[in-house]
Amino acid sequence: MGINDLYNQIIVENSRSPHHRHAVGGATISLEGVNPSCGDDITLQLRVKDGIVQEAGFTGEGCAISQASTSLMIDLIEGKTVEEANQLAGLFFGMIKGEVTGEDELDALGDAVALQGVSHMPSRVKCAVLAWHTLQDALGEQA
Amino acid sequence: MGINDLYNQIIVENSRSPHHRHAVGGATISLEGVNPSCGDDITLQLRVKDGIVQEAGFTGEGCAISQASTSLMIDLIEGKTVEEANQLAGLFFGMIKGEVTGEDELDALGDAVALQGVSHMPSRVKCAVLAWHTLQDALGEQA
Amino acid sequence: MKNLLNEFPLLAVPENGKRLVYLDNGATTQRPFAVLNAVEEYYKKNNANPHRGVYDLAMRATDAHEGARAVVAGFLNAEPDEIIFTQNTSEGLNLVAYSYGLEFLKAGDEIALSVAEHHSNLVPWQRVAKATGAKLVYLYPGADGRLTKEEISAKIGPNTKVVAVAQVSNVLGLAVPIAEIVRRAHEMGAVVVLDCAQSTPHMQVDVKALDVDFAAFSGHKLYAPMGVGALYGKKELLEKMPPFLSGGDMIASVHEQSTTYAPVPRKFEAGTRNVGGEVGLAAAIQWLTALGWDEIEAHEQALMQHALAGFAKLPYITVYGDAAPQGRYGVISFNVEGVHPHDVATILDADGVAVRAGHHCAQPLMEYLGINACCRASFAVYNTIADVDQLLESVQKVRGCMGFGDQ
Amino acid sequence: MKNLLNEFPLLAVPENGKRLVYLDNGATTQRPFAVLNAVEEYYKKNNANPHRGVYDLAMRATDAHEGARAVVAGFLNAEPDEIIFTQNTSEGLNLVAYSYGLEFLKAGDEIALSVAEHHSNLVPWQRVAKATGAKLVYLYPGADGRLTKEEISAKIGPNTKVVAVAQVSNVLGLAVPIAEIVRRAHEMGAVVVLDCAQSTPHMQVDVKALDVDFAAFSGHKLYAPMGVGALYGKKELLEKMPPFLSGGDMIASVHEQSTTYAPVPRKFEAGTRNVGGEVGLAAAIQWLTALGWDEIEAHEQALMQHALAGFAKLPYITVYGDAAPQGRYGVISFNVEGVHPHDVATILDADGVAVRAGHHCAQPLMEYLGINACCRASFAVYNTIADVDQLLESVQKVRGCMGFGDQ
């Protein structure tokens, strides 16, 4: 796939003005995720109450793909239960690994399907999944 | 050169009944020489008095070449001055490295010229020179 | 076994009109075209520094690196993240000695090892003992070279924290009763460090079935290039061990005064890896295992039997360790009465038969056997019955050449 | 410089119709046929375990091994017995940290290093500091990326026992004032550990003239195979240091409870060496130096100048370190405003230009520069002006691709 497809509008938009780039008041958990090989470094903050992700935000630095992925993830998980959030992460990994490809199946990922193209760019997979791994780790610690 | 040439009479004789295989009474120095890669291990004993090697002997284990070389060396150095002994060692190294080849020049080595063939067997050079290196080290410590 | 010599360039071509009978495979093997070509292909098509680039070529190099790790993991029946690439067996054993031994042992603890250990599985433990105050305790084989149940129970006890042992001795060629050793060690709470340098070329090694805690081997004894080997470690052990070599690629993040480390196995892999070598190792494993373990063992057993039977007819030959071929893998060490092993090797070499002579990096075993050195003929899958015949023929010239009258 | 690309199989052949513009040479170089063929020749003709056999083939392997050592010694202007073969720079630096650092440093001592150090010359010293109580003291370059005399005098003082510094930074590409550093360090009684990973490919390194105490480099950054490198150490230092890795081949004699070690350099070379790799390293050194240092430096300077001049015209490009080409060797690190370096590298890769993006194993330097990551274009002797032109052309597409309106 072409480079211009990957860096399409959604990614560029999301990365240049990520609307979830902020600390979360009363966060119940805060976890750093790092890609040692590239230096991507995000801190994900969540406020989880009664099993629901009430609010999420992040700070840190990274490439367009990792930033967009984080932002798109937060769009998706706010208001979801911990279980649902974990399931979405699993679905996202499936998409990026190229294991889940059906449009219907991926529907639940919403705008995050914009990142499907990364499944053909093995060198950038790590960037795309960083936030989601951090999410799973954070929810695991929370539980 | 053929194997049978190398293991010629002198070597076989010398190694099977080395007449210098004994401890030296009143030895002034005793030094172990080891070939770590092959396990040759000799202890050379010298009684040096007034700058003269009065008596020498050795104990230990090794191959025919190292044993013959030790024995031939002792034949040669007994009664010599420390300086002469060192010079003979230098001459022996020259022969084994193939740097000194003239019959006349090698004359001083006496029967030890039987080992000249080792200069064509790089893998056995260490065996031939072990005693002579040990001698030099011993004389160095003595001085 | 089909004749494999044509797959080995060094062995296929005669030298001075004579084909080399290479019987020093315990020291290092020769490499088949399959391995040489795989390495060349890597350098010609996929070479880059893995884990360090986002460009396509670097991903191919990363795939080569991690793909080789997966092959090694499959070979040992381990998980890929339990496989650390090393330069050789010695480095793997040193890693365990430094990162496990120095960290977890203390005065009063015991390290049990066989007196037959190769220096690489012995000197590092001497150093650990010296640094920590732990004690080295030796297991001694019986007259037949085999470790008994009694010796295992006697020497591995409640104070034992590490049992370091070669699965197959590089001198005796005999396999140790590893199931027995692991059972006893684990009962006593000790970890087992298995030196597989001489076993991996000759038998299937399943670290899960054996339940050993660490296992190290070298590629170069297994038809792979030099400069690459692997260490297996149980993940929970690797995770609690501090890193050994440090530097690039093994870190999570570095600040001026502190560092956090990458997860295993990368925590233990500092600096640029030998990816070309790893690719060669994977190719060697695939080449070897494609022959089939049953075939390999049957062939090598046949060589052993033929050699042992031939030696048994020569009264001036002493073979070390039980001369029965059962449980003997690839190695026969022997001496010729009255002739020093170096002289034997030189005389055999003149006949184009390459055997090793010396202490074989096992001096304590030499001391125990009461010898200074011995000859070793060690076999690979490409050796033939004709090679053994040549060995037997040449050995019979030795005493004559040395002036003994019986020839 | 004549065009060398045809000597490099990976670079000679176009992929998807496009020749690869490989600009990640600071991570690892490609290998010329001269090197690949030398390694193959070794395995096809001379392969055996050196130092371990008395047969002829083993002697040839020993000659290959020691011959390669002599070539490396000549390359650095050292004596052969001051050259220890390693697997890479990282291992060499770890050896010094373990065997010199842990042995001779104590609480209150200082280890001075540049903040630009590669993790391989930094993390080992952090660990030494932690274990011994010594203190890490950092030298910071000025705004132009160069270390000043004042900084050297300020940070290297009477408590300094080790100065660990890269001759050329793998990020800034700038040579440090090594004469100045050595003078000061020796005045203060400290030893200098020189990381030559990035200097040996680009300039003649004479350890005697520099008077450094240790120097380490990697073959794979120098057109040689992976898995081989060398450490230089002054003989009197090597002699008083304890061994590091222990095992086969590095001993004089081993008994059950004690060991004596071989003389240097073998004391530091445990286990079977990567002789194939060493032969490749020797071939690489001979291939490179045959081009002539003057030619090499002139050619690489021309590439640097052309790239720096091109970058200077692009206002959204930041180059790190003094943008003058003087004293810059092989490396240009840069960022594109508003675009993360990974995205830059991905976009360049789509054009067939391979550059690296990330922290380049120099996180403390990244912190110091106030960035998380950057791109790095690093050059080898086979790169051409056309390569630089392609880099410049592709870089100009980046911002457009990322939706910035200025393209």
Ligand SMILES: Cc1ncc(COP(=O)(O)O)c(C=O)c1O
């Ligand atoms: C300056 C510097 N030092 C050390 C290293 C480490 O070299 P290696 O990975 O070969 O051990 C590198 C290369 O990565 C480097 O650029």
Ligand SMILES: Cc1ncc(COP(=O)(O)O)c(C=O)c1O
């Ligand atoms: C039993 C055993 N252990 C360890 C080693 C050391 O292997 P390497 O020299 O490849 O480190 C060897 C081979 O020399 C060996 O035979």
